[in-house]
Amino acid sequence: MATAFSMFERVELQVASLAMTRVEASLRAALACATAKGCPPRLSEALEYAVFPGGGRLRPQLSLLAAAGCGDGDPAAADAAAGAVELLHCASLVHDDLPCFDDADSRRGRPALHKVYGEPIAVLVGDALIVLAFEQLGRITSSRSAALVVELAKAGGAAGGIAGGQAWEVEAAAPLEEYHRAKTASLFEAAAAMGAIAAGASPAPWRRFGELVGRAYQAADDLMDAVGQSTKAGKPTRRDFALGRPNLVRAEGVAGARARLEAMLHDTFEAIPPCDEQASVRRWLEQLTARLKVC
Amino acid sequence: MATAFSMFERVELQVASLAMTRVEASLRAALACATAKGCPPRLSEALEYAVFPGGGRLRPQLSLLAAAGCGDGDPAAADAAAGAVELLHCASLVHDDLPCFDDADSRRGRPALHKVYGEPIAVLVGDALIVLAFEQLGRITSSRSAALVVELAKAGGAAGGIAGGQAWEVEAAAPLEEYHRAKTASLFEAAAAMGAIAAGASPAPWRRFGELVGRAYQAADDLMDAVGQSTKAGKPTRRDFALGRPNLVRAEGVAGARARLEAMLHDTFEAIPPCDEQASVRRWLEQLTARLKVC
Numbered sequence: 001m002a003t004a005f006s007m008f009e010r011v012e013l014q015v016a017s018l019a020m021t022r023v024e025a026s027l028r029a030a031l032a033c034a035t036a037k038g039c040p041p042r043l044s045e046a047l048e049y050a051v052f053p054g055g056g057r058l059r060p061q062l063s064l065l066a067a068a069g070c071g072d073g074d075p076a077a078a079d080a081a082a083g084a085v086e087l088l089h090c091a092s093l094v095h096d097d098l099p100c101f102d103d104a105d106s107r108r109g110r111p112a113l114h115k116v117y118g119e120p121i122a123v124l125v126g127d128a129l130i131v132l133a134f135e136q137l138g139r140i141t142s143s144r145s146a147a148l149v150v151e152l153a154k155a156g157g158a159a160g161g162i163a164g165g166q167a168w169e170v171e172a173a174a175p176l177e178e179y180h181r182a183k184t185a186s187l188f189e190a191a192a193a194m195g196a197i198a199a200g201a202s203p204a205p206w207r208r209f210g211e212l213v214g215r216a217y218q219a220a221d222d223l224m225d226a227v228g229q230s231t232k233a234g235k236p237t238r239r240d241f242a243l244g245r246p247n248l249v250r251a252e253g254v255a256g257a258r259a260r261l262e263a264m265l266h267d268t269f270e271a272i273p274p275c276d277e278q279a280s281v282r283r284w285l286e287q288l289t290a291r292l293k294v295c
Numbered sequence: 296m297a298t299a300f301s302m303f304e305r306v307e308l309q310v311a312s313l314a315m316t317r318v319e320a321s322l323r324a325a326l327a328c329a330t331a332k333g334c335p336p337r338l339s340e341a342l343e344y345a346v347f348p349g350g351g352r353l354r355p356q357l358s359l360l361a362a363a364g365c366g367d368g369d370p371a372a373a374d375a376a377a378g379a380v381e382l383l384h385c386a387s388l389v390h391d392d393l394p395c396f397d398d399a400d401s402r403r404g405r406p407a408l409h410k411v412y413g414e415p416i417a418v419l420v421g422d423a424l425i426v427l428a429f430e431q432l433g434r435i436t437s438s439r440s441a442a443l444v445v446e447l448a449k450a451g452g453a454a455g456g457i458a459g460g461q462a463w464e465v466e467a468a469a470p471l472e473e474y475h476r477a478k479t480a481s482l483f484e485a486a487a488a489m490g491a492i493a494a495g496a497s498p499a500p501w502r503r504f505g506e507l508v509g510r511a512y513q514a515a516d517d518l519m520d521a522v523g524q525s526t527k528a529g530k531p532t533r534r535d536f537a538l539g540r541p542n543l544v545r546a547e548g549v550a551g552a553r554a555r556l557e558a559m560l561h562d563t564f565e566a567i568p569p570c571d572e573q574a575s576v577r578r579w580l581e582q583l584t585a586r587l588k589v590c
Binding site: 036037038091098121131150164 | 329331333336338339342390393414415418419421426429432433434438440441442443445456459461462464465477
């Protein structure tokens with residue numbers, strides 16, 4: 001399974017340069033906490049490898065966009081939410097690349113983590129990053145901490161979250177839409193909702209927007225897997241086909257998948273929540289769109 | 296690595312029968328949440344297998360003992376804390392048994408989870424249980440939710456928590472005390488501290504008590520690995536020696552390890568925090584002691 005799409009992610013979206021600075025700072029602070037005294041040296045090194053340098057940090061950017069759209073009344077909470085979302089994402093990539101799943105040699109254009117540090121450390125890096133994500137939310141001095149924890153947990157968990165999404169891969173038949181929603185869209189959805197929650201706003205419109213971004217992202221990822229180059233993807237392609245996994249292109253063909261992606265992107269623009277930052281959100285989405293439509 | 300000790304755990308400690316009922320109810324509620332609509336069937340079944348039937352539920356009992364010792368002013372928060380601690384423990388056992396770690400065939404007297412459901416599901420069960428543990432804490436309607444999240448995260452994380460503890464196993468040299476504290480004592484420590492926090496009390500004396508219980512438990516576990524029978528342990532023995540892992544018996548011999556265990560248990564009795572429930576805590580510890588001294 002492939003939840004990341006390095007080609008998209010490695011490009012820093014211009015409109016989000018301030019957001020990128022905040023995201024990196026939040027992740028740096030989190031990593032300092034995880035690799036503090038008591039962390040064995042190889043685990044410490046591998047945690048750094050899993051998180052830095054990152055891809056395009058799309059999910060945490062989405063958190064910060066949503067927080068900005070809701071007035072960003074508590075930037076520290078928004079930064080923690082953004083960091084937590086990215087940490088959970090990094091964890092999912094490391095576990096996803098393990099031999100018992102994708103058995104991927106590369107990720108983000110570099111050797112996959114377990115190829116460098118071995119399987120035991122890869123399992124532990126994933127575990128430690130999940131824990132660290134929640135720890136960041138627990139450390140917020142805000143009454144919204146608990147709501148953020150629940151939101152992130154829904155995105156990572158068994159019922160409709162990332163763990164559930166990956167688990168569809170071992171079922172004889174997986175419902176494509178449910179599979180895509182759980183393995184990918186759930187975290188985009190949470191990312192946007194958590195930005196709104198951190199800012200003290202209602203998450204509902206942002207949750208919907210995030211889910212649509214995530215669905216479009218996964219459709220583009222399926223196209224990349226089916227017809228893209230691994231050098232562009234930063235990871236192996238043709239994996240869904242080789243491993244017999246649900247893929248939009250297998251279900252609807254290349255032209256069908258492209259049409260679906262187009263329709264999803266249209267819906268996503270329509271779903272930008274009314275707010276003072278609509279123009280920024282639109283620009284971010286335009287740049288993302290250009291990258292999602294390369295296949 | 297072996298963090299569980301089924302022989303100890305399978306015996307329900309009599310003094311804690313009410314606590315056991317509360318723990319099982321908390322875990323049932325948590326599992327219902329994880330296996331709700333959207334959870335793929337095999338993952339759902341495997342989550343159940345990982346958590347039920349449990350061992351002796353020592354760690355969550357410790358949470359509830361500490362909460363009781365502090366007046367148990369918020370039983371729902373204490374139950375959630377106890378459940379979260381046990382979920383994190385179950386997660387660590389499932390990942391610990393994987394082929395890349397202990398490669399254990401059995402756990403709690405049954406086939407290890409990955410032997411029944413395969414490695415991908417075993418990795419995902421661990422991930423989903425970690426997420427679920429934090430979700431339970433996020434769902435508490437109490438201002439103490441965030442403090443509980445941080446406490447659990449410290450016990451599970453890279454710096455001095457379970458992930459860090461396991462990661463010492465891939466280092467060329469592991470400091471025995473640090474290794475034992477991280478892989479085992481950290482969660483006992485958090486279990487007791489979280490009970491106190493849930494009840495609105497200072498966690499410090501309970502944290503110290505929990506840590507000592509955990510250290511004694513690990514010393515007994517090392518003895519069981521070195522000289523016990525796998526039928527009694529409910530899991531393979533002689534693993535620490537076979538895998539070249541730090542073990543108190545390797546460091547100090549059987550007699551030395553027994554003497555250390557004796558001293559640790561003495562210190563643990565001395566560290567029972569002053570409270571109205573001291574007699575109950577003492578009885579619990581007496582029963583635990585009888586079980587820890589079988590080797």
